[in-house]
Each structure stands twice: as C-alpha cells, then as structure tokens.
Amino acid sequence: MEKSALQIARAAYQPKLPKALLGPVVAKEGKPTQSVGNQEEIKALFPNTYGMPVIEFEAGEQKPLEPFNVGIILSGGQAPGGHNVISGLFDGVKSLNPANKLYGFILGPGGLVDHKYMEITPELMDEYRNTGGFDIIGSGRTKLEEVDQFEKGIQILRELGIKALVIIGGDDSNTNACVLAEYYAAKKYGVQVIGCPKTIDGDLKNEQIETSFGFDTACKTYSELIGNIQRDCNSARKYWHFIKLMGRSASHIALECALQCQPNICLISEEVEAKNMSLDDVVTYIAQAVAARAAEGNNFGTVLIPEGLIEFIPAIKKLIAQLNDILATPEAQNLGRSEQIDFVKTHISKENLEVFNSLPTSVARQLALDRDPHGNVQVSLIETEKLLSAMVAVKLEQWKKEGKYVGKFGTQHHFFGYEGRCAAPSNYDADYCYSLGYNASRLIANGKTGYMSVIRNTTAPASEWIAGGVPITMMMNMEKRNGKMKPVIRKALVELDGAPFKFFASKRDMWAKETAYVYPGPIQYWGPTEVCDQPTKTLQLEHC
Ligand code: FBP
Numbered sequence: 001m002e003k004s005a006l007q008i009a010r011a012a013y014q015p016k017l018p019k020a021l022l023g024p025v026v027a028k029e030g031k032p033t034q035s036v037g038n039q040e041e042i043k044a045l046f047p048n049t050y051g052m053p054v055i056e057f058e059a060g061e062q063k064p065l066e067p068f069n070v071g072i073i074l075s076g077g078q079a080p081g082g083h084n085v086i087s088g089l090f091d092g093v094k095s096l097n098p099a100n101k102l103y104g105f106i107l108g109p110g111g112l113v114d115h116k117y118m119e120i121t122p123e124l125m126d127e128y129r130n131t132g133g134f135d136i137i138g139s140g141r142t143k144l145e146e147v148d149q150f151e152k153g154i155q156i157l158r159e160l161g162i163k164a165l166v167i168i169g170g171d172d173s174n175t176n177a178c179v180l181a182e183y184y185a186a187k188k189y190g191v192q193v194i195g196c197p198k199t200i201d202g203d204l205k206n207e208q209i210e211t212s213f214g215f216d217t218a219c220k221t222y223s224e225l226i227g228n229i230q231r232d233c234n235s236a237r238k239y240w241h242f243i244k245l246m247g248r249s250a251s252h253i254a255l256e257c258a259l260q261c262q263p264n265i266c267l268i269s270e271e272v273e274a275k276n277m278s279l280d281d282v283v284t285y286i287a288q289a290v291a292a293r294a295a296e297g298n299n300f301g302t303v304l305i306p307e308g309l310i311e312f313i314p315a316i317k318k319l320i321a322q323l324n325d326i327l328a329t330p331e332a333q334n335l336g337r338s339e340q341i342d343f344v345k346t347h348i349s350k351e352n353l354e355v356f357n358s359l360p361t362s363v364a365r366q367l368a369l370d371r372d373p374h375g376n377v378q379v380s381l382i383e384t385e386k387l388l389s390a391m392v393a394v395k396l397e398q399w400k401k402e403g404k405y406v407g408k409f410g411t412q413h414h415f416f417g418y419e420g421r422c423a424a425p426s427n428y429d430a431d432y433c434y435s436l437g438y439n440a441s442r443l444i445a446n447g448k449t450g451y452m453s454v455i456r457n458t459t460a461p462a463s464e465w466i467a468g469g470v471p472i473t474m475m476m477n478m479e480k481r482n483g484k485m486k487p488v489i490r491k492a493l494v495e496l497d498g499a500p501f502k503f504f505a506s507k508r509d510m511w512a513k514e515t516a517y518v519y520p521g522p523i524q525y526w527g528p529t530e531v532c533d534q535p536t537k538t539l540q541l542e543h544c
Pocket of ligand 1: 075076077078079170171198199200201246247248307379380417421
C-alpha cells in the first residue's frame with residue numbers, strides 16, 4: 001500500500017500508555033455494582049455477569065499464562081482510532097506471550113457468525129498503526145442477539161483456540177457484547193467477552209467512561225471544516241450556511257463544534273425537547289437571529305444542526321415512538337415498503353397522523369420506513385439542514401411582507417459526518433485508543449468477562465491515566481427497542497445542567513449577534529502541547 005509522507009512519519013509514533021500499564025498489573029477490585037436502572041430485571045437477565053466490581057489496574061505481578069488467542073470485532077460506524085485499539089490489543093497480547101495470536105473477524109459481527117476471519121500478523125499490524133479507518137478488517141452493523149449466532153460464533157472461536165473476544169462498538173454493540181458474555185458464561189464455554197467504547201457520537205459515556213473514542217478526532221475534523229466555512233462566510237458575506245452534523249440522537253458533536261468554532265446558531269436537540277419546542281418554534285428561533293443580523297447589515301451566518309434534531313421535537317418523537325411499535329408488528333413486517341406506509345397511516349392515532357401529514361414527504365418516508373438493525377431511525381439520511389433553511393426562507397418572506405425583515409437570505413447546505421469518521425486519530429485518540437486496546441489484554445489476562453475496557457483521568461497527561469474495567473451490566477437499564485422492552489446501555493445525551501451546555505448557553509446570544517467566529521484549523525500532531533494534545537472542550541469543561 002503506497003503511503004503519504006505524513007502516514008510514514010505518523011506510523012513511527014509510539015502511543016503513550018498509563019503508568020500502571022507499563023509493566024505487569026494486578027486488578028484492584030471495588031465493591032459489587034448495580035445497574036443504573038431496573039436492577040431486578042437486569043439482574044435476572046444477567047445472573048452470571050451482574051453485580052461484578054469495578055476494576056482498577058495497579059503495578060504488580062502477572063501470573064504466568066499459557067499461550068492463548070484473542071479475536072477482535074469492529075462493530076457499527078467507523079471512528080478514528082480503531083486501528084490503534086487493535087494495535088494496543090495486539091501489543092498487549094504479544095507482551096503476555098509472543099506466541100499469542102490475534103484474529104480479526106471480517107466486516108463486523110457478521111464475520112463471527114459467518115466464520116470470516118484473518119490473522120493479524122505483525123507485518124499487517126505495522127501497516128495500520130496510527131491510521132484512521134476500520135479497513136484493516138472492516139466493520140458492520142449485524143446485530144448479535146440470537147442464540148443461533150452465538151452458537152455459530154463458538155464453533156469458530158473453538159476452532160481458532162480463541163479464549164477471549166474483544167468487541168469494539170457503541171452502546172448497542174456493547175449491549176450485545178454483554179449479552180454474548182452472559183450466554184458464554186452461562187454455558188461455561190470458557191470464552192471471555194470484553195467491550196470497548198467507540199463512537200464519534202460521544203453518547204457512550206457515564207461516571208466511569210469519560211468519552212467514547214473517535215469523538216475527539218471527529219469533532220476536531222468537523223471544527224476545522226466549519227472554521228473554514230466561517231472564514232469563507234465572513235469573507236464573502238452573502239450566505240447563511242446550514243451545517244448538519246452527525247451524532248445520531250445526541251447533540252454532543254454539534255455542541256463541541258460550537259464550543260470550538262463559535263457559530264451564530266447551534267441547535268441542541270435535548271434543549272428543543274426540554275422546552276417542548278415545535279418545528280415552527282425552531283424555525284422562528286433561527287429566523288429571528290437571521291433578521292437581527294440583517295438589521296445590522298449582516299446577511300450571512302452559520303447554523304449548526306445536530307442530525308437527530310427531528311427526533312427530539314416532542315410531537316415528532318411521539319410519532320416515531322408509535323411508528324416503531326406499528327412497524328415491529330408481524331403484520332407490518334410482512335408488507336412491502338409502499339404498503340407499509342399505507343399500513344402505518346391507517347394504524348396511527350389521529351394526532352400523530354396530522355403531524356405525519358404536515359411533514360415533507362421525504363422526511364415522512366424516512367421516519368416511517370428505514371431503521372438500522374438496532375431499530376434506530378436513520379437520521380443521517382434526513383436532510384434537516386435543507387428542511388430548516390426552506391422553512392426559514394418562507395418565514396422571512398412573510399416577515400418581509402409585514403415589514404418586519406429587510407435583507408437577503410442566500411443559503412448553502414452541508415452535512416459533515418463521513419468526512420470525520422475515518423480521519424487519522426489525533427494524539428489524544430491515538431493514545432487513548434492504544435491504551436484501551438492494551439488494557440483489554442490485561443482484562444483478558446485477569447480472566448474478566450462482561451467488562452468494558454476503561455481509561456480515565458484523560459484530561460491529565462497520559463502517564464496519569466487510570467486503567468481498568470467496568471462491568472457492562474452496570475451501565476444498563478430497560479428500554480423499548482423494536483417494540484419490546486430490552487436491556488440496553490443507557491445513552492448519554494447532552495445534559496442541560498452540565499458545564500459544556502451551560503458555557504455554550506452563556507455565550508450564544510453574543511455569538512448570534514456578533515461575528516465571533518473561531519477558526520480551529522487542522523489537527524496537529526507535532527508541536528506545542530497546547531496545539532497538539534488538548535482534549536475536547538466538552539471534556540475539559542466536564543472536568544474543570
Ligand atoms: P455508531 O453509533 O455505530 O458509532 O455510528 C455512529 C454514526 O456515525 C452516527 O453518527 C450516524 O447516524 C450513523 O453512524 C450513520 O450510519 P451509517 O454508517 O450506517 O450510514
């Protein structure tokens with residue numbers, strides 16, 4: 001594979017590890033844990049993996065281990081740093097015994113079920129150190145939830161002598177990792193399952209997990225692009241740029257980019273829901289800011305829109321909840337796509353039908369039809385940026401007629417998501433991911449299953465990071481998925497009383513009125529620490 005000069009230089013980077021992981025470790029165990037909600041139900045569903053203690057590694061003696069093999073799966077959307085998790089795991093496993101082997105399952109959890117795998121050799125590994133992407137083995141969204149899949153999985157794990165499987169994924173994939181860990185523990189199959197917190201969305205975090213990997217690099221990549229747009233915007237002074245940002249339900253990415261770039265407007269879905277705003281309220285809020293800037297002669301600006309916004313408008317949220325229930329019924333499942341729309345229309349409540357009919361046809365179809373394998377509405381496919389700018393234009397025209405607005409409203413639209421998911425990891429993600437992978441090898445060596453690899457205290461220098469494991473059941477509660485109550489990891493949404501949102505809220509009126517843009521520029525790997533090694537503003541505000 002031909003490489004750029006930057007790739008060659010970057011390949012030589014040795015990621016940092018927490019001090020505790022530099023030599024042999026012992027696991028210091030805390031008290032028994034509880035799930036975040038529905039304790040009785042979760043305990044009953046996970047009798048073998050519920051209540052385990054939180055673990056922290058300390059320097060100590062490692063008991064000698066027989067050689068063993070490990071399997072790895074990349075699950076769900078790409079996130080910068082995936083290859084570093086693999087290289088950390090690879091180096092960690094080899095450091096325990098050079099004869100140990102690492103096998104990668106191809107194209108996500110489906111590779112385990114279909115027995116598609118490859119050995120990660122030292123030469124192959126070296127090709128991918130510190131690179132973005134998941135292409136070393138590929139990723140996929142197959143949902144691991146059926147006994148039949150678990151049984152097919154154990155066949156190949158046994159054939160390859162695999163003692164532990166590491167699943168790198170978001171909340172849904174780690175939920176499935178936990179279900180698999182429980183199943184293999186109940187059956188006494190002798191295969192451990194360890195999860196690893198991945199997703200650019202930043203919504204897999206809690207008291208134990210400071211951030212999911214990839215969030216840092218993805219946000220820095222989008223912020224570079226937004227900064228470039230803002231500079232263009234402030235140079236030409238003739239467009240309003242409507243920029244949708246990935247992040248699925250949570251608005252963490254939009255919020256982080258707002259903290260980095262200081263746009264004129266940033267919508268936060270969680271706030272829209274809390275304030276019970278309608279679509280018209282959101283449109284009015286944007287139009288007012290456009291009109292206020294126009295009154296000062298500024299017919300330009302930037303609007304950041306989290307991709308999940310539409311789901312958080314309370315009336316639409318209610319509609320989606322009912323659509324999910326209807327679509328999960330066997331009758332609906334057996335219908336073709338166009339018949340499903342008619343079926344849905346005849347089965348939803350009058351109130352929801354009104355909301356459904358008020359939406360542009362393309363948006364209504366998206367809400368009514370496409371779900372990913374985990375039952376999520378595919379919000380990345382909904383063009384909210386175009387929907388909102390069109391509605392703002394209509395409102396401004398109306399205000400013009402009423403003499404309330406004088407100005408020009410030229411628009412440009414952008415959607416940033418795929419641009420950042422495979423970016424070369426920032427120093428933060430390169431170190432964090434490598435540590436997560438290396439740490440997973442220590443959880444395996446200590447015989448743990450049903451744990452997520454966790455690295456904490458990451459706003460401090462890497463040498464002070466804390467390494468350990470958290471039982472996945474601790475993060476679970478019961479939620480409705482595909483029409484049924486299921487144990488799932490609780491998604492972390494933007495907290496309106498959290499420091500990042502409060503800081504943003506204290507500044508946004510000024511940012512709306514004035515042109516206070518910040519241009520963060522590209523990610524830097526070499527240079528002063530304040531340029532190269534800063535964690536996200538979200539993390540800094542959460543930990544200050
Ligand atoms: P994960 O939750 O699997 O990490 O994926 C995140 C994400 O990038 C979302 O931000 C986005 O909505 C979705 O994936 C897009 O999915 P796809 O890659 O299937 O188009």
